[in-house]
Amino acid sequence: MAVTFSRKPAYAAAAPASGGSGELRAKLMAAVANPYISASGAACLFLASLATLVLITSDPHAGSPVIRLPLTKIGATKNIPDGWREALGAEGAHEAGLVPGQLDLSSHPFAPPTAGLGGETAPMDGLQALPPIQQGPGLAQAPIAGLTAPGPGGGPLPIIAADGRTAVEAYARPFTPNGRPKVSVVIGGLGLNAQTTRAAIETLPGEITLSFAPYADGLQGWIDLARAHGHEVLLETPMEPADYPANDPGPYTLIAANRPEDTVRKLEWLMSRATGYFGLSNYLGARFVENDQAMNTFNAVLKARGLAFVDDGLASRRGGPIPRASADRVIDDELSATAIDAQLRALENGAAGRGQSLGSGFAYPVTISQVGIWAAGLQARGLQLAPASALARR
DSSP: OOOOOOOSOGGGGGSOSSOOOHHHHHHHHHHHHOHHHHHHHHHHHHHHHHHHHHHHHSOTTSOSOOOOOOHHHHHTSTTOOTTHHHHTOGGGTTOOSOOTTOOOOOSSOOSOOOSSTTSSSOOOTTOOOOOOOOOOSOOOOSOOTTSEEEOGGGOEEEOOOTTSOOHHHHHSOOOOOOSSOEEEEEEEEETSSHHHHHHHHHHSOTTSEEEEOTTOTTHHHHHHHHHHTTOOEEEEEEEOOTTTTTSOOOTTOBOTTSOHHHHHHHHHHHHTTOOOOSEEEEEEOTTTTTOHHHHHHHHHHHHHHTOEEEESSTTTTOOOSSOEEEOSEETTSSOSHHHHHHHHHHHHHHHHHHSEEEEEEEOOHHHHHHHHHHHHTTGGGTOEEOOGGGGOBO
16 A cells, blocks of 8 residues: 655645635635744645654564663662572573673572471472471571672672681581591582572581582572571582583683682682672682693682582592592482482481491482482481581691
8 A cells, every 4th residue: 555645735625616805815815924824834745754754664563662771770679688690580681701800799689488398389300398407506607707808899808716716626517426427418509599508508417418509590599598597517629620611610710720810710719699608619620620731729718718629529639738528429420319329328327337428419409309308318427427528627
């Protein structure tokens, strides 16, 4: 359909089709001569032309216009609840690699509350509906005075207190041995999935050590929640794997060939993401832990900061002047309930033979479920469940 625009004045439609009287013609000419009426008519013509142009040139499927307001402007608004940035979810989900100071962490976890794992939301595959358990008194809320200093971006960097106290001593779960063989389990990869993180915190005994990813949203809130439930906490350190860069653990991965000052810079950024952890754990790192210079730098930083190092077994041949523990086995290399149960029984046998044993697992739903079931019967089998810090030695 062709659209034709008339260039005649709008008032032409009011003229009679055939000749009219001279009096009517005179009145019409007088009206046109009135400047106010002429201006109004011109304005109406302009608006009508503009509207028609928009209809012709616009995309009928484009929807409503989008207005973007910088988040810094929103943050200046009063009565905004804590954690609002993280609750936006996708706002920063596709950002490029991090740079120091770019990642702002929430003070509170923003995962939806659950009435145990058997609440209204169906459990994830492999995650049984275990009820929250009585975990005893919580641990002291972090930070503890004298154990932090401002780090990169203003985050809390661990330090040794003026009186000699260290994070290992202050943030590890207190433990009293009862003479039985000790067995420990570290569950890592926490903070990346809200449901499994809550499951680990709320359904596992307080003696189970929890290890959190440094890039987790609401990291400090998760650590605070874990400590409130009695769990001591480790902070994971992404380390260069054998197949790097095809397998890249993240923008602050410790690279074996880096200069020592680069390793220190990355470590300080990672350590300043949160507080309340007694030591670091590894995430991958087969290539990094085999490099003498890299590990010497790593150990020196942890010694100066008063931290322990607990690894998943990759660094079992590495000593160091810091409290150390290496896992005897990874309990969920084969991801099935039957295989995990077999690894947990092997841990028990190792503890019975050597006096202690440490296992490492990831925050898979089936791992959390099987560890929870297994831990409930340990005492009856003559073993003592211990936090990983109780097995750490210099």
